[in-house]
Amino acid sequence: MQSKRHRHYALVPAAGAGSRMGKEIPKQYLDLLGEPLLRHTLRTLCQAPMIDRVYVVLSVGDPIWNERDWSDLGEKLHPLYVGGATRADSVLNGLRAIRGDAGDGDWILVHDAARPCLAQWHIDALISTLDDDEVGGILAVPVADTLKRSNGHGRVEKTVPRDSLWQAQTPQMFRYIMLRRALETAREVTDEASAIEAAGLHPRLVQGDTTNLKVTYPLDLHLAEWILKNREA
Incomplete structure (x- = not known):
């Protein structure tokens, strides 16, 4: 008897304010090539054939979402007004909200709203590598730069060996029940893999690339624009 295919759900926490951008509106709604930054992120996920x-x-009472027309992204897209005070809270609240749809063994791909340069090959690589994995894993890139630890007073304390160090990206892909239980226990984490690690498990590293950047500071918005323009070309 053939087993049922586990589904793949993308979960995008987009309830943050993006204060480091120094803008009046949340980062996810800033203009990128004539569209909200968030639309680029969601479009790629909605167009991925393997994502159901x-x-x-979104934050409770998000005042901006309904001012935009998202209908062109299709029927896959579903807003959840359950955002929390932190990323972990938003993800956990989202997982609780979709309990009626997601089975314990279904895959959840958590992706940063502020990574608008996600490409289909990133998603394909992650899913194809992890679909039979016992734990799940994340997109990441090996650290290339020399790393320095500060002494807290603006001076170098020491050089940190970069061997075996990777920079975490998203999506981060784990089974629904595993991720939910991990986040119920580890609430102070900054990404999903950290919660899985706190449970004593070891997420797999799937190599991505640096074009999947996270927009954090104003210059990053210009870099994202350059990446998307040149990718289209």
Whole structure:
């Protein structure tokens, strides 16, 4: 008897304010090539054939979402107004909200709203590598730069060996029940893999590339624009 295929759900926490951008509106709604930054992120996920549904976790009473028309992204997209005070809270609230849809063994791909340069090959690589994995894993890139640890007073304390160090990206892909249980226990983490690690498990590293950048500071918005323009070309 053939086993049922586990589904793949994308979960995009988008309830943050993006204060480091120094803008009046949340970072996810800033203009990028004439569209909200968030639309680029969601479009790629909605167009991915292997992703069954895309949930975007918004702050309660988000005043901007309904001012935009998202209908062109199709029926896969579902907003959830359950955002929390932190990323971990938003993801956990989102997982709780989709409990009626997601089975314990279904895959959840958590992706940063502010990574608008996600490409289909990133998603394909992650899913094809992890679909039979017992734990799950994340997109990441090996650290290339020399790393320095500060002494807390603006001076170098020491050089940190970069061997075996990777920079975490998203999506981060784990089974629904495993991720939910991990986040129920580890609430102070900054990404999903950290919660899985706190449970004593070892997520797999799937090599991505530096074009999947996270927009954190104003210059990053210009870099994202350059990447998307040149990718289209």
